[in-house]
Amino acid sequence: MKNRLKVLRAERGWSQQDLADELGVSRQTINAIETEKYDPSLPLALKMGQLFDLFVEKIFSLDDVAATETRRRGAK
Amino acid sequence: MLIPILHRQRKAAQAAAQAIKEAGGTIEQTRRVYGTRLLIRGLLWASVYLLSRGLLELTIPSAAARVAIALLPTPFFIYYLWTWMKGVSEMDELERRIELEALGFAFPAAIVFMMTIGLLDLAITLNPDDWSLHHVWLMMPLFYYAGLWRAKRRYQ
Numbered sequence: 001m002k003n004r005l006k007v008l009r010a011e012r013g014w015s016q017q018d019l020a021d022e023l024g025v026s027r028q029t030i031n032a033i034e035t036e037k038y039d040p041s042l043p044l045a046l047k048m049g050q051l052f053d054l055f056v057e058k059i060f061s062l063d064d065v066a067a068t069e070t071r072r073r074g075a076k
Numbered sequence: 077m078l079i080p081i082l083h084r085q086r087k088a089a090q091a092a093a094q095a096i097k098e099a100g101g102t103i104e105q106t107r108r109v110y111g112t113r114l115l116i117r118g119l120l121w122a123s124v125y126l127l128s129r130g131l132l133e134l135t136i137p138s139a140a141a142r143v144a145i146a147l148l149p150t151p152f153f154i155y156y157l158w159t160w161m162k163g164v165s166e167m168d169e170l171e172r173r174i175e176l177e178a179l180g181f182a183f184p185a186a187i188v189f190m191m192t193i194g195l196l197d198l199a200i201t202l203n204p205d206d207w208s209l210h211h212v213w214l215m216m217p218l219f220y221y222a223g224l225w226r227a228k229r230r231y232q
Contacts, residue, residue: 029170032231
């Protein structure tokens with residue numbers, strides 16, 4: 001899954017620690033999400049949406065392989 | 077009329093942001109306290125284990141005394157385990173996943189290790205001075221820490 005977390009955070013001038021503090025998680029968790037090594041749970045993604053005042057799908061999106069797979073299944 | 081309402085709302089938003097920040101600070105502080113407690117209680121357990129082990133190598137004739145000495149580290153280990161479990165319940169979702177992956181590695185690794193030792197013992201009778209339960213249990217925490225290292229690396 002891809003995400004725009006790093007960009008959104010940079011736009012607001014927040015450090016990873018600032019964002020982690022706002023969301024009540026560790027800085028390592030923010031780093032792992034930004035580097036796309038970890039996909040957050042739905043509650044955490046919703047909290048991020050609330051914090052950035054954006055819909056979750058404006059922050060997270062399926063990567064190309066997963067998106068193609070979803071489209072292919074939908075076409076059946 | 078509108079300005080005081082907006083002003084109050086802004087103040088409330090600032091207070092909420094400050095509360096969230098303070099809560100974040102508390103989370104970091106909680107983690108540090110947990111790490112220190114875990115280390116101290118782990119060292120306490122290890123010290124009592126070594127003491128118990130040392131005493132059992134002396135010639136103590138009373139079987140009751142030997143059993144009491146053998147059981148001495150158990151409450152310290154339970155205390156350590158309780159600290160660890162309490163810490164896990166306060167971890168965030170990634171930290172819990174790392175713990176799960178560490179245990180997911182350690183548990184099957186321990187089974188494979190014990191199975192292999194058991195079969196080798198049947199095949200060639202291993203020397204109990206090296207391969208008895210006195211020593212072999214030490215591999216279990218090693219498997220856990222290997223799993224923890226592996227899982228932490230994955231999410232770095």
